Amino acid sequence: MTTLIIGAEIRKLFRRPITMFFLVVLGLMALGPAGMQALVSGGSMETNGNAELLSFTAQDTMAWTLTLRNFLVFRLFLITLAAMTLAGEFRNRTLREDLVRPVSRDAALWSRWIALQAFVLAGLVLPWLVSLVAGVAVHGELGDLGAVTRNYAATWLADMGFSTFVMAISLLVKSVPGTVVGTFMYWLLDLVFGLFLWGLEALKPLVETQVAADDPIVGLMQTAAALRPWLPSQAFNFYQNVNDAGGFVWQSMASLAVITVLSALVATTTFRRLDVP
Amino acid sequence: MSSALVVKGLTRSYGSRVVVDQLDLRVEPGDIYGFLGPNGAGKTTAMRCVLGLIRRDAGEVTLFGETGPRARRHVGAMIETPAFHLWMTGRQNLEHAAAYEGLRPKEAAPLIDRLLARVGLKERGKEKVSGYSLGMKQRLGIARALLGSPRLLVLDEPTNGLDPDGMVQMRDLIRSLARNDGLTVFLSSHLLSEVQALCTRVGIIKEGRMQVEGLVSELLSGVSAKVGPEQLLLVTASPEALEKALLEGGQITAVHAQRPGELLVDLAEGAHLASVMAALGEAGALVQSVTPVKRDFEDVYMEAVRS
């Protein structure tokens, strides 16, 4: 029964014209880095006075593509679809039509979540594949496929957490524009707070020359430095910190796990209690 | 056999406003139950509670003796205007609903064919719902409500917004579902003639409370005593002579002001159409027409709602 519902939700999501549009954009976008690299490759770049020959592998193409994808583009798509699937369906009453059926609220909610994860996966595999093919075609060399794929995998985890987070916001505000604004507000708050923490951290060496080592202000600055990797923005961007050797900032990953679980709890309880018009 | 629907002490408030107040009602298998009440009386709210769409502050809802989400497998519902995924076809929308009903695509396909044919959408099922008229959506909504082979249909104003032809079709469909398929129906409506023609039982609510509940026939027979005497509408060229003859003959008790040449009269106890005609014949009064003014469902409704 639940598998039937999950199947229905996935089909519904992928039948949306906007979903297809997003995937086409992602596919085209994945061609960009290969093209750019083809243009500049063979040229040289001045670094510290030394001319360095620019050469790339498919690994670079895939890495650039991932950065491009993750820089706003995909997150914006994800926010839009999550908002449409939850707040949107609440508003246009199609949620009601599912809930008059003999299903639990949890099944209706989590099958929607799984459908979103299918989109996340499609939105990762597509750029991965397109940039791999384009990269090999342009550069003829593969590079370290495993390392860059690890970054894609880390992105998957981050997107999973992010979509859960947006889902919770969407259920709390119950409006599509509200979800977008709400997510943006969180992002702004996170940014300001992050800057504040960063400022404290940056001032530390300066302050340390002025006050005693056991001064409370030094402790505060240390806390700020320790806190920063825990910020949601760091958690959602933790794929950036996964290096070629597979190392990562554990705090950000732990933070991601905490945010995901909390969002899931908020979403579940909100949805169970939701009055559906 | 357990009742199709039992609602006991159902209460729901929005903020400080009690919208459904200690509501009791019972729909028996085979009933076509008409749920009536003025705008804002709480009909839709009560139906949403029955379907578990909104929380209830107090009370119990039992569907064929069961409670909880699984009990809804007995129920097909259409609340207000049915909503669809506009980017999918009518058929795809039904396939989506079928999955929620636990039907595999293979089981669902022939059922969907049958239902589309039944609501007259056989040809249009392959089109996107965004291109459907209101009437088509309403019919698709009924098809969707029937997907799980329900025993009870919950319909909130099923003919709302339909043209006269559409209304008649919808009414015929509901009647056929009840008579031929043995479905129990719980429907809300503002159209009293529709309710009178269709329903076996009615409940009339006002401000969230049940005012009158019973068989339509019972309520109709009970009404004249409460509302007043039977009336006749007479059309004549000589109203004065006619009035005099009937009053003196003890056939009528009162005459109400009417348009010139018309008399609306209250019949006296024991008088009826034939006795009035006889009295008129004796008096030699000329009457162009006599029409009995029937007490109907509107009176039952008004009485319940105005009290």
Ligand SMILES: Nc1ncnc2c1ncn2[C@@H]1O[C@H](COP(=O)(O)OP(=O)(O)OP(=O)(O)O)[C@@H](O)[C@H]1O
């Ligand atoms: N979500 C809501 N928030 C606040 N008040 C609401 C809400 N939904 C309904 N109400 C109020 O509850 C009352 C009952 O509404 P309901 O829709 O149940 O009435 P109804 O009997 O179906 O009326 P109608 O015949 O117009 O459809 C109305 O006064 C309405 O304003």
Ligand SMILES: [Mg+2]
């Ligand atoms: Mg209503």
